[in-house]
Amino acid sequence: MTSAEQPQPPAPRKKTGRRPGGADTRRTVLEAARAEFAARGYEKASMRAIARAAGVDAALLHHYFGSKDRLFLAALEVPIDPRVVVGQVLAGDRATVGERVAGFVLQLWEQPETRDRMLALLRTAATNEQVALLMRGFMATEVVAPAAVELGIPQAELRIELMMSQIVGLAMARYVIGVEPLASAAPAEVAPLLARTVQGYLSGN
Known part of the structure; x- marks a missing residue:
């Protein structure tokens, strides 16, 4: 038998099934998550549906992100986890909660990289109803409702949302419009003034 007649080894079989993990897979998952959240909203989107659209096992999403809310934050490139921040702020003395909120907000917005990402998200939400709807769903479910339970004061949800409006208004006036002298x-100089307003919202008085 000549070398040309020697049996050839079988061609390697093409791998099928779920996509393995890796940087490309993570990017694919985030793209699928954005599409799913946009199509169904935060509350109705599911990890299983996102995994199916990305061609991966749902367990991989939990490995990368842990939970739907963390996947949402990663998909929209939100630089902080609002739930964690709210938990830390409310865990201390309620008599100084306004100081903690004001200090954190100003520290966050004074960091150029974080500020740029937060401003990009704010601008997008202001002009894109789909993104605004997603953010409303996330904040209502993951931030406002649990924080209201933790506060345990009258009109807790309304007070929390008023506090949030104060922070967004500050961001727009100080960092977007550039209103002087603010x-x-x-x-x-700004922190103690902001702290008093926030304290009034969250103290229940």
Whole structure:
């Protein structure tokens, strides 16, 4: 038998099934998550449906992100986890909760990289109803409702949303529009004034 007649080894079988993990897979999952959240909204989107659209096992999503809310934050590139922040802020003395909120907010927004990402999200939500709807669903489910239970004061949800409106208004006036003297004021000058307003919202008085 000549070498040309020697039996050839079988061609390697093409792998089928679920996509393995890796950087490309993570990107594919995030793209699928954005599409699923956009199509169904935060409350109705499911990890299983996102995994199916990305061609991966649902267990891989839990490995990468842990939970739907964390996947949502990653998909929209939100630089902080609001649930964690709210939990930390409310865990301390309620008499100084306004100081903690004001300090955290100004520290966050004064970091250029974080500020740029937060501003991009705010601008998108302001002009894109789909993104605004997703953010409303997430904040209502994952932030406002549990924080209201933790506060345990009258009109808790309304008070929390008023506090959030104060923070968003500050961001727009100070960092987007550049209203003076607010835009140029030092954080140490702004913090105690913001703290008093936030304290009034969250103290229940």
